[in-house]
Amino acid sequence: MMTGKFxxxxxxxxxxxxxxVIVPMDHGVTVGPIPGLIDMKQAVDNVVNGGANAIxxxxxxxxxxxxxxxxxxxxxxxLSASTTLSPNPTGKVLVCSVEEAIQxxxxxxxxxxxxxxxxDDEMLDHFGQVSQKxxxxxxxxxxxxxxxxxxxxxxxxxxxxxxxxxVGAELGADIVKVNYTGSxxxxxxxxxxxxxxVVIAGGEKLESDGDILTMVENAMKAGSAGVSIGRNAFQHxxxxxxxxxxSRIVHEKATAKEALKFLKEKR
Numbered sequence: 715m716m717t718g719k720f721x722x723x724x725x726x727x728x729x730x731x732x733x734x735v736i737v738p739m740d741h742g743v744t745v746g747p748i749p750g751l752i753d754m755k756q757a758v759d760n761v762v763n764g765g766a767n768a769i770x771x772x773x774x775x776x777x778x779x780x781x782x783x784x785x786x787x788x789x790x791x792x793l794s795a796s797t798t799l800s801p802n803p804t805g806k807v808l809v810c811s812v813e814e815a816i817q818x819x820x821x822x823x824x825x826x827x828x829x830x831x832x833x834d835d836e837m838l839d840h841f842g843q844v845s846q847k848x849x850x851x852x853x854x855x856x857x858x859x860x861x862x863x864x865x866x867x868x869x870x871x872x873x874x875x876x877x878x879x880x881v882g883a884e885l886g887a888d889i890v891k892v893n894y895t896g897s898x899x900x901x902x903x904x905x906x907x908x909x910x911x912v913v914i915a916g917g918e919k920l921e922s923d924g925d926i927l928t929m930v931e932n933a934m935k936a937g938s939a940g941v942s943i944g945r946n947a948f949q950h951x952x953x954x955x956x957x958x959x960x961s962r963i964v965h966e967k968a969t970a971k972e973a974l975k976f977l978k979e980k981r
Contacts (some may be wrong), residue, residue: 718852723888725821726768726788726854727911727939728977731965734889734940735957736856736913737761737947738770738824740792744803754778762787768821770856770942771875773810776818790856791815793844794826794837804831804862808840812847822854822888829878830863838854838885845886857887858915858943861913871895876907883910891915891942894929898936905937916943921955923977927970930963940964952977 739757741748751757754775761769768788776791793815794806806826815823825844827837841857843903848855859878861869868874872895882890887910894914895901905912910936914933920926926946933941941960950956959977962968 716849719792719848719854719888722821722852723854723889725786726856728767728965732939733934733964734767734913735765735961735964736770736788736790736889736891736940736942737766737957738766738792738858738942738944739775739948740770740772740824741944742775743772743797743809745798748945748949750945750953755797757953758787760948760953760959764947764954765961766947766957767940770824770945773814773818774801776820788821789819789822790822790824790854792824792826794811794824794840796857802832804828805833806840808844811846812851812853816851816853820853822856823848824856824858824891826858826860827878827881828862828863829845829859829874829881830866834863838881841885848888849886854888855886856889856891857882857885857888858891858942860893860915865903870895872903875901876904877902879908879910879912885907885980889913889939893917894933898932901933901936901938911939912937913940913942914938916941919945919949923950923959924970924974926956927959927963927973927977930960931970931973934963934967 770790795809859882863872959973
């Protein structure tokens with residue numbers, strides 16, 4: 715691996731454990747300033763204080779909310795965008811270049827692909843272009859791989875998720891983000907079929923802390939390289955504590971039960 719890419723990956727993936735806790739905070743483009751992401755300085759501080767390894771933000775937010783507190787955190791600049799206001803919300807387009815991200819001080823970039831969407835051919839074309847640039851500049855690439863469209867009966871079905879993960883690895887992603895398939899047995903099919911490190915998406919806000927932590931524990935058992943959890947972290951009543959609890963499972967092999975006990979302890 716190129717030295718530059720290796721060094722930058724160590725700012726995203728914990729070099730001791732080989733695992734990562736990434737918090738995506740790019741939702742403002744898709745759905746606007748949702749709770750948890752209204753004050754970006756505070757939002758990023760919460761994540762940093764919780765001990766996350768990296769955040770994902772759009773280029774305009776880097777100055778508005780990055781690295782305000784004493785601790786450092788890996789910076790992944792998101793290159794893809796669409797909004798819920800669009801007639802084709804699943805059609806992601808590139809709104810930032812690899813070179814722009816480098817100028818902003820990024821440790822990596824991320825793209826979002828919706829396989830099965832009407833314009834998935836264009837998204838794959840963008841993926842190829844970005845992957846080539848990342849190779850050229852030694853910049854880690856995170857591919858958010860989802861399956862959304864007429865042919866997709868259930869986007870959490872292992873047959874779709876493992877295909878999506880494999881596409882991410884085949885086209886040059888250094889980290890692949892996919893939906894969790896619901897069980898360690900099925901998710902093992904995803905990790906076994908994907909030569910790149912796989913992290914799970916957090917998805918919609920879940921009802922209970924126990925559900926989130928159990929999902930993380932089961933994904934780790936199935937060979938996940940960590941998590942990329944947004945709303946279930948930054949919209950939590952105590953985001954820093956929630957991220958710290960997730961990190962205990964990811965990096966210290968704590969059980970969901972142990973992490974939940976930690977989360978509920980009074981500081």
